Amino acid sequence: MILAQKILCIEDDPGTMELLVEVLTEEGFNPVVACDGIDGVRKFGEHPDAILCDVDMPAMNGFGVLQALRRSANQLRTIPFLFITAYGSRANHLNARRLGCDDFISKPLDFELLVAILRSRLTHGAKAEPPQFLLTDREREILTWVSRGKSSRDIGVLAKLSERTVNFHVNNIIQRLGVATRVQAAIRCALRGLIDP
Amino acid sequence: MRIYKPRASLMGAVLWTLLAAIFLFDIFTPPENVAICMAYTVPIFMSLFEMRPRALFYASITTVLSGLGWLVQSEAAIGEVLVASNLLVAIVFQWLVAILVRLQTQRFNDALERAETQRRLVNVLSHEVGTALTVVTGQASRLVKLSAQLEPSNLKQRAEKIRDAALRIDMIIDRIRFASFLGDGSISIERGAVNLHTLLRQLKEQLEDENRGRTIELDLCEEPQVVNGDEVMIRQMIENVILNSVKYSDTLGRISVSLTRRVGVARIAVVDQGSGMSEYDLARVIDPFYRGENSRGVSGTGIGLYIVQQIVKAHKGLISIESALGVGTKVAIDLPQSTKLAQT
Numbered sequence: 072m073i074l075a076q077k078i079l080c081i082e083d084d085p086g087t088m089e090l091l092v093e094v095l096t097e098e099g100f101n102p103v104v105a106c107d108g109i110d111g112v113r114k115f116g117e118h119p120d121a122i123l124c125d126v127d128m129p130a131m132n133g134f135g136v137l138q139a140l141r142r143s144a145n146q147l148r149t150i151p152f153l154f155i156t157a158y159g160s161r162a163n164h165l166n167a168r169r170l171g172c173d174d175f176i177s178k179p180l181d182f183e184l185l186v187a188i189l190r191s192r193l194t195h196g197a198k199a200e201p202p203q204f205l206l207t208d209r210e211r212e213i214l215t216w217v218s219r220g221k222s223s224r225d226i227g228v229l230a231k232l233s234e235r236t237v238n239f240h241v242n243n244i245i246q247r248l249g250v251a252t253r254v255q256a257a258i259r260c261a262l263r264g265l266i267d268p
Numbered sequence: 269m270r271i272y273k274p275r276a277s278l279m280g281a282v283l284w285t286l287l288a289a290i291f292l293f294d295i296f297t298p299p300e301n302v303a304i305c306m307a308y309t310v311p312i313f314m315s316l317f318e319m320r321p322r323a324l325f326y327a328s329i330t331t332v333l334s335g336l337g338w339l340v341q342s343e344a345a346i347g348e349v350l351v352a353s354n355l356l357v358a359i360v361f362q363w364l365v366a367i368l369v370r371l372q373t374q375r376f377n378d379a380l381e382r383a384e385t386q387r388r389l390v391n392v393l394s395h396e397v398g399t400a401l402t403v404v405t406g407q408a409s410r411l412v413k414l415s416a417q418l419e420p421s422n423l424k425q426r427a428e429k430i431r432d433a434a435l436r437i438d439m440i441i442d443r444i445r446f447a448s449f450l451g452d453g454s455i456s457i458e459r460g461a462v463n464l465h466t467l468l469r470q471l472k473e474q475l476e477d478e479n480r481g482r483t484i485e486l487d488l489c490e491e492p493q494v495v496n497g498d499e500v501m502i503r504q505m506i507e508n509v510i511l512n513s514v515k516y517s518d519t520l521g522r523i524s525v526s527l528t529r530r531v532g533v534a535r536i537a538v539v540d541q542g543s544g545m546s547e548y549d550l551a552r553v554i555d556p557f558y559r560g561e562n563s564r565g566v567s568g569t570g571i572g573l574y575i576v577q578q579i580v581k582a583h584k585g586l587i588s589i590e591s592a593l594g595v596g597t598k599v600a601i602d603l604p605q606s607t608k609l610a611q612t
Binding site for chain 1: 319380384387388394395396398399400401402403404405406407409410429433548561564566567
């Protein structure tokens with residue numbers, strides 16, 4: 072018998088989690104449940120084949136999980152890591168898909184789509200490293216604050232810049248990455264280890 | 269991470285240099301050339317490009333400099349009165365420009381503020397509604413897929429989950445609508461005698477009932493406290509504050525509500541031992557749709573305290589919030605006592 076592939080699901084909303092478990096079990100996966108980021112990092116020890124992780128969670132958010140795992144486990148590169156984010160419209164999401172991006176899945180979740188993405192990531196392995204993409208110091212600073220949930224205005228105060236300048240940098244990064252929203256840009260760069268959330 | 273030093277000093281340096289240059293020019297030109305004082309309006313205009321424009325501050329500086337320039341110069345050929353009146357015109361101009369710059373800055377900041385509120389609204393909506401919709405669409409598609417084989421009880425359970433999620437979205441929209449009505453003043457406020465003793469006792473009972481296991485301590489002063497206002501709104505206001513305490517403290521944390529009498533006002537204070545807020549969040553917590561660091565993963569719209577503040581304002585009251593991370597939060601609301609009714 073082939074062992075069912077383990078999927079580590081890190082999600083704090085019980086309604087969503089229930090559905091995730093139901094759908095994944097039905098599709099023949101073995102879901103491992105974690106209700107927040109800290110729990111998620113702990114359960115990485117069960118050697119999952121892929122990780123689904125919510126961005127907005129108490130105690131430790133999705134970016135924190137990614138960073139903690141990257142620090143403690145080198146093999147993370149070979150394990151597909153998919154973010155679930157509620158910050159993004161359908162149009163944004165479609166746009167991101169067309170650009171060939173599947174690092175994140177937007178809420179409201181389309182479970183069929185989620186399973187399809189998961190399957191393809193599991194068969195093709197983690198995505199090959201994309202061509203060189205670098206951030207300037209300023210961009211890295213701003214995007215780090217974005218990943219910590221700060222608004223342009225707050226970032227402006229923190230980095231001693233005008234809000235307009237912050238928006239300029241963020242839009243610049245979004246364009247270069249070919250993503251649709253700032254959270255998606257932060258996800259991309261966090262996955263590549265370009266920022267330290 | 270690298271910390272950047274402020275660059276604001278660059279523009280400041282340019283402005284001060286300009287001011288000094290104009291002052292020197294003023295001194296070394298003949299005294300009747302008061303028109304040079306008009307040049308002071310240039311740095312005032314340029315202060316627009318500062319991080320935080322201080323037009324009025326520069327106007328006071330230029331006024332002093334203009335005066336100094338006049339004092340240090342020798343007698344003018346055209347008579348002191350004429351020079352003085354010319355100087356006055358120049359100073360009036362400096363202040364006019366400063367006020368213009370000030371107004372423009374204000375307008376710009378207001379526009380930024382509105383854009384920021386809107387952005388937060390979109391964030392809150394997409395997050396809260398997105399989470400609820402996941403349950404709606406997810407459960408609905410499960411129903412479609414499993415329709416043939418589901419037990420009636422399971423079916424009922426799923427339908428209830430869909431309904432609850434839909435009601436949650438409805439509630440979010442209701443709150444946002446209520447807040448926006450309050451904000452633009454299009455809600456009328458009923459006026460009547462509100463007995464805070466009765467209201468707080470009822471509220472304690474209701475909230476303890478709704479949040480099983482939570483006890484809310486009440487500490488009421490002896491003499492009855494009556495305020496003139498809208499009972500429904502005052503109830504909503506206190507409820508919002510108490511529910512915040514319930515939301516951001518664990519089940520063992522104490523929540524106490526006290527009512528005390530101060531000079532001319534009744535003070536309602538809600539104290540908890542919850543997660544508290546940083547100074548940064550505390551400064552912004554009343555802004556509509558603002559959600560602090562500790563609210564991550566806790567569902568909500570970031571609008572509760574904004575509603576509280578609007579209701580307090582409508583009753584000519586005052587609100588103050590103190591908070592410390594990991595220690596707790598204290599919200600105090602002062603409402604003017606109803607003089608007419610207190611006597612009876």
